Amino acid sequence: MTKYPRDEFDRVPENSARHGVHRASLEVATRSLVPVMIFGVAALCVGLLAFLIVPKISGQDTAVNPPISHASPTAATAPGTAPGTKASASATPSAAPRTTAVKTPSPTPTPGSVVDKSTPVAIFNATGIGGLAAQYSATAASDGWTVSQTGNWTGAPQSVSSIIYSGPAQKANAEALGKLLNIATLLDSAEMGIPLTVVLGPGA
Structure with a gap:
C-alpha cells in the first residue's frame, strides 16, 4: 500500500493481462x-x-475410350480362317475393270502410194537390138501389167534405160515396174502423154 491517496489511474483490475501501453x-x-x-x-x-x-x-x-476404327468389317480375315476360304476371299480386291479396245482407223492411202498394174504401159526400144521391146513387154505382162504399146524409140538417143511416169500419182507404179525390169532411172514428165513409158537404152 502506498501512502498516497488512490486516483483514477489506480482503477485497474488486479488480474489484467495487459502490461505496457x-x-x-x-x-x-x-x-x-x-x-x-x-x-x-x-x-x-x-x-x-x-x-x-x-x-x-x-x-x-481417355484410356477407357479407345479411338473408333473405321476399317470395313468385311476387309479383315476372321481369326483361324484358312487362306482360300470365303472369309479371306472377301478381303481380296475386286477384279480389275475391263478395258475397251479402241480400233485405230487405218490410214487412207495417198495417191501414188498404191501400185495399180492396170495402168497402161508403153515400152520402146532405143538400143537398135531387134525384139528387145517385145521381150520386156512379155516380162511385164507375165507380172500382171497392162502393156498398151511396144515399138522402137524415135526420140533423142538415150544413154541408159529409164521409166518415165506422169505425175506423183504414178510414182509407186514406176518404182514397182523399175524393180521388175531392173531399171533404176525414174523420170517424172507429162510430155509423153502416157502414164508409164519404158525406154530401153544401152545395157538393157
Whole structure:
C-alpha cells in the first residue's frame, strides 16, 4: 500500500493481462492474422490436390475410350480362317475393270502410194537390138501389167534405160515396174502423154 491517496489511474483490475501501453494493439493484430493464414494453407492444399489428382483422373478417362476404327468389317480375315476360304476371299480386291479396245482407223492411202498394174504401159526400144521391146513387154505382162504399146524409140538417143511416169500419182507404179525390169532411172514428165513409158537404152 502506498501512502498516497488512490486516483483514477489506480482503477485497474488486479488480474489484467495487459502490461505496457502498446501491448493491446499488438495482440489484436496478431489475433486477426490467424484466420487468414489458415485460409491460405487450406487453399494451397486444395490447389496441390487438384494439380496431382485431376490429371490422373482425366488420363484414365481417355484410356477407357479407345479411338473408333473405321476399317470395313468385311476387309479383315476372321481369326483361324484358312487362306482360300470365303472369309479371306472377301478381303481380296475386286477384279480389275475391263478395258475397251479402241480400233485405230487405218490410214487412207495417198495417191501414188498404191501400185495399180492396170495402168497402161508403153515400152520402146532405143538400143537398135531387134525384139528387145517385145521381150520386156512379155516380162511385164507375165507380172500382171497392162502393156498398151511396144515399138522402137524415135526420140533423142538415150544413154541408159529409164521409166518415165506422169505425175506423183504414178510414182509407186514406176518404182514397182523399175524393180521388175531392173531399171533404176525414174523420170517424172507429162510430155509423153502416157502414164508409164519404158525406154530401153544401152545395157538393157
